Amino acid sequence: MIYLRYFLNNVVISYRRHCAFVFNQCMNHGYLPPVWLQAFVAPIFKKGDKTDPTNYRPVALTCTMCKIMETVIKDQILDFLLHNKLISKHQHGFMRQHSTATNLLECAHEWIVGLSNSNNIDVVYVDFSKAFDSIVFSKLLFKLEQYGITGTLLKWLSSFINGRTQRVVIENCFSSFTDVVSGVPQGSVLGPILFLIFINDIVSSCCGNTKVKLFADDVKLYSIYNCEDGMLNLQQSVDKLVYWSSIWQLKVNVDKCHVLSIRNRNKSKDSRPNQCLYLLDGVPLSNVSFISDLGVTFNSNLSFKLHISTIITKALQRVGVFFRGFNSRRLDFVRKTFVTYIRPLLKYNSIVWNPAHKYLIDKIESVQRQFTKRIVSISNLSYLERLQILGLVPLELRRLHFDLIQYYKIFNNMTSLNQSDYFTHHHPSSFSRKQESFLIKPFNKPNYLLTSFFYRSVDCWNSLPLSVKNSTSLHTFKTKLLTVDLSLYLIGSAFV
Numbered sequence: 001m002i003y004l005r006y007f008l009n010n011v012v013i014s015y016r017r018h019c020a021f022v023f024n025q026c027m028n029h030g031y032l033p034p035v036w037l038q039a040f041v042a043p044i045f046k047k048g049d050k051t052d053p054t055n056y057r058p059v060a061l062t063c064t065m066c067k068i069m070e071t072v073i074k075d076q077i078l079d080f081l082l083h084n085k086l087i088s089k090h091q092h093g094f095m096r097q098h099s100t101a102t103n104l105l106e107c108a109h110e111w112i113v114g115l116s117n118s119n120n121i122d123v124v125y126v127d128f129s130k131a132f133d134s135i136v137f138s139k140l141l142f143k144l145e146q147y148g149i150t151g152t153l154l155k156w157l158s159s160f161i162n163g164r165t166q167r168v169v170i171e172n173c174f175s176s177f178t179d180v181v182s183g184v185p186q187g188s189v190l191g192p193i194l195f196l197i198f199i200n201d202i203v204s205s206c207c208g209n210t211k212v213k214l215f216a217d218d219v220k221l222y223s224i225y226n227c228e229d230g231m232l233n234l235q236q237s238v239d240k241l242v243y244w245s246s247i248w249q250l251k252v253n254v255d256k257c258h259v260l261s262i263r264n265r266n267k268s269k270d271s272r273p274n275q276c277l278y279l280l281d282g283v284p285l286s287n288v289s290f291i292s293d294l295g296v297t298f299n300s301n302l303s304f305k306l307h308i309s310t311i312i313t314k315a316l317q318r319v320g321v322f323f324r325g326f327n328s329r330r331l332d333f334v335r336k337t338f339v340t341y342i343r344p345l346l347k348y349n350s351i352v353w354n355p356a357h358k359y360l361i362d363k364i365e366s367v368q369r370q371f372t373k374r375i376v377s378i379s380n381l382s383y384l385e386r387l388q389i390l391g392l393v394p395l396e397l398r399r400l401h402f403d404l405i406q407y408y409k410i411f412n413n414m415t416s417l418n419q420s421d422y423f424t425h426h427h428p429s430s431f432s433r434k435q436e437s438f439l440i441k442p443f444n445k446p447n448y449l450l451t452s453f454f455y456r457s458v459d460c461w462n463s464l465p466l467s468v469k470n471s472t473s474l475h476t477f478k479t480k481l482l483t484v485d486l487s488l489y490l491i492g493s494a495f496v
Helices: 002-029 064-083 100-116 137-146 151-161 191-199 202-206 228-248 305-325 331-347 358-373 383-390 395-411 458-463 474-481
Strands: 038-045 056-061 120-126 165-170 211-215 218-225 258-262 286-288 290-293 296-299 424-426 438-440
Touching: 002 064, 002 151, 056 165, 064 151, 064 191, 100 120, 100 211, 100 218, 100 258, 120 228, 137 151, 137 191, 202 211, 202 228, 218 228, 258 290, 296 305, 305 331, 305 358, 331 358, 331 383, 331 395, 358 383, 358 395, 395 458, 395 474, 438 458
Parallel strands: 038 165, 258 286
Antiparallel strands: 038 056, 120 218, 120 258, 211 218, 290 296, 424 438
């Protein structure tokens, strides 16, 4: 075993040296071997008609050696962009400390605060047709140069995106190789970063007096207003986006662009406009009452009831499929199935939609109740006993843990969310920075704010022992958090 380990270590060292030599030669000459530019495209079905090729996402399987070099270059480019603050702070896709959660939290909180101040919110969701596949090579290289990427690196990137070939692979069937004339290769390491650079200036070009949030090619423009000027500003931003897309040859899919008008739930239904409010390149945009935004359903009053109902329905369908298809008595298998196949539906981005009302909390909890009840060997036990045997906890408690973990990340600069934008701290003058401090709740119209992540778990965070809040690492915080009894802050009937 010792000799084998010594042999493998030497092989790895030798491999590193050969790789470094090849990479340096490629970079110095701005050249990639032709085999590195070949891609095998695996069509991944999305949704809709399976006979329609447009309903498939092409994922490019590229050379592993090239991917290793791409990773090295990607890290250097990303460090350069972040150090010089060249990427918009409104871009949450493929960026460090950014995610779908940070994107949605920023939006949801702004919209909730807007409603609490009796404002209207209009959100225009923009969809680009085949955005990753439509980028013109010359325009991408132009933008790379404008952002300061020049010399041998630019020459290498030019070789990377030009002269590519691909063939489609379905099971054991192969098409012939064809030239790739546009786009960044999906499935590559560098592709997402190159796309972010290409779309980055859409923020400065389009936002104006409105706000914008991006997650890769998912773009939403929104205006929070109390007079018609807000609507006019949003329309101007939409017009600017159309102009930007025409210049850079990214086609907007008007049929998939929608407007969500968010209104105070206390206002009459007549105040919610059903007619078209905005035009995109002269085409009226459809007004919708709800929309799926990065996997979370938002409706016109930000209640998240529809989202919760949707995920419960999907989860119960999976529960039914499992118990109809399997008859295993192994509790470890049953538990693993629930944790990997069903529970993720009930927890995805829960920090955005976590309900504050008991009846919604109990509806979500009922999925786990039903699942554990259908396990014959433990069906006669109480809910908490079933959870204990399976090594599970109430779903409400898990969501509270997620809230507190996100709080810890924010207060320790582990996420893009700036704590000063959302929280107010009270520091007693006699205490040092590492000693006790408390978060102060806002007091204006809390009915809406109850659903905000930045409001609902403040009391619980304040109650945590100082030794937990001052944990030196995220792992330590998670470990210590498990030892804290948080049942006092649970609203539902999980412990009944």
